[in-house]
Amino acid sequence: MQVIQRIKHPRYEYTLHFGLSPIHLTRDIRKFRAAALVSTEMQSFKIEEEGFWGNQLLIRESDQVIGRTLSYDWSNQILLLDVHGKTYDLVFSKEPLATISCFDDEHFLFNVGLVDRSGTTLVQWKMETGLEDHSHATYLIAVVWYLFLPAAQTYSVSLPN
DSSP states (O other): EEEEEEETTTTEEEEOOOSSSOOEEEETTTTOOOOEEEEOOSEEEEEEEEEESSOEEEEEETEEEEEEEOSSTTTSEEEEEETTTTTEEEEOSSSSEEEEEEEETTEEEEEEEEEEEEEEEEEEEOOTTGGGGSSHHHHHHHHHHHHHHHHHHTTTTOOOO
16 A cells, blocks of 8 residues: 655645555644544545543544444553444554554454664555455545554654655
């Protein structure tokens, strides 16, 4: 997967080239609660933060909540993502660098992580064959990228413009 960014502070725009239809994610950091607008050729939805600490995410399509994250354990290494009643596991790890993996009933779907290549930190995606045909692929990829962005920004990862 290729990620292209356009930053015009305070708007951060990302295009994730995945399958036939690119996923566009726009984040405006001026808002009290962070949120992102996500669109493809076929759909559009919004990712919003919720809760006192902003530690839960909602996915809204046409102002209707169609998905949300739920904490699974106290250490927050596993986050459950419910989309249209189907639950996925998002597993966070720090070995060797930050990584988020997505599973469907213990079946690996994809992950995004940081890798060190000759002293340069890069973003690397690993995807299961056929992920582009998965009914919730756009939601899953958008939420994982939304959650992963702070790690990429902390390590000053450079993405193509």
